[in-house]
Amino acid sequence: MGIQIYNTLTRQKEAFQPIEEGKVRMYVCGPTVYNYIHIGNARPAIVFDTVRKYFQYQNYDVHYVLNFTDVDDKLIKAANELGSEVPEIAERFIEAYKEDVGAFGVEEAVDHPRVTENMSEIIEFINTLVEKGHAYESGGDVYFRTRSFDSYGKLSQQSIDELRTGARIEVGEKKEDPLDFTLWKTTKDGEIAWESPWGEGRPGWHIECSAMAKKYLGETIDIHAGGQDLTFPHHENEIAQSEALNEKQFANYWMHNGYIKIENEKMSKSLGNFVLVHDIIKHHDPQVIRFFMLSVHYRHPINFSEALLEGAKNSLDRIKNAYENLEHRKQSATNQTEDDEQWIQKVEAYKNTFIEEMNDDFNTANAISVLFDLTKDANVYLQSTHTSENVIAAFQHTLSELAEVLGIHVAGENELLDEEVDALIQERIDARKNRNFQRADEIRDDLKDRGIILEDTPQGTRWKRG
């Protein structure tokens, strides 16, 4: 069985069938770069990076595109408030985005298109829509004529009539129909603007993704992904624009990740519970946050709290400990023991299970449980008196390989200790031999304060960073 994806468009899991054999064209809606990203922005970044990593693990060539919205109302506002210019703000927070997301082990996109660098494509896109009768100019603005697109509402499962009933009709509206949405908006004096056939202005929000997806990935792409909240209206509108223009299916698979709550409350500015990635990674290992995010299925809501993060840290430590336990037993391992083959087969079976779970709509929660199965078995194996290099290698290699698919590093860095610490450890070993436990405990406590944890095992004393 190959990869199954839950497709928002059809509301069911479907076998993934790429447009081109061995390739995945994937477009993920990126951030509007007017501030540091919050933890809610981190979820799609981590989740879809994992989707990408898994495809790559399955030998797909993934053309991953993530856009930056580098001009819009929020950016203009931020620029005004900070006494800066839109391009400076954008540049600053694009760098911040890359840094934050990089801390989580998110791989850089193949293409990171920006709105301001694709203005001619956007204008061309809008222009053709106007020519085709799907859009119209009105007082310097250009709107998409929603009723000209028959299947409008297919992604969010809403009927156009229901939407029309609920839509707001604003005073002074220049639209023909309340459901029509902006493709191009005329600018106020002094605002950042571009020349267009409809006068100076800037693009509406939805059009950029349609134009850039087309430019970088083609008229039909494999996967279009983003947060659940983008389903309507953003993605619905993208479909309308792109399919009205190209007269082809826009994206074959639509993936949407669930929301994040903070301490059981919606994250919102009014509640003051916005958690910025920039801040939280000062106090929490980004790997723990990544692990935590992946311990829940990507389509389900996830709650974020200090206590939950603490639990995730302990969980991840268990896996990393197992890896270190294996590492530690390498030296005393023998060439081969009788039951090598049995264990190696068992490890191989876990790997297959991991793949099955990931194939099932990227069920990372279950994939992680396979990591725990591996962890448990590795520890059990290490209980035996004689261990074999081959089995230890199999455990380590598989554990590391599978964890890496999720973007989790299980191997500790093999850094060296400074001489003083090294000498203390040696002194403690001698002290224990002489049953001078008072001195031994003193050294252990001292090193613990320095962030070095000592553990005495039957194979000798070892240390790790705490």
Place this chain on the structure above:
RNA sequence: GGCGGCAUAGCCAAGUGGUAAGGCAGAGGACUGCAACUCCUUUACCACCGGUUCGAAUCCGGUUGCCGCCUCCA
């Protein structure tokens, strides 16, 4: 009002027809000089009420509660 989602042990979380994975926390035991790591043992009337079925956490109907989208939003 329209559309959609969720309700599983103290906590987190899989499971979508065959008598409930995994993790955290807790308790007891083993190992240890003491710890740590690790191992063993240990905890579920699957929100409620009906229905379908030989059999349902899982399907259908209803009830209650919570949440998201419909307006900028990951």
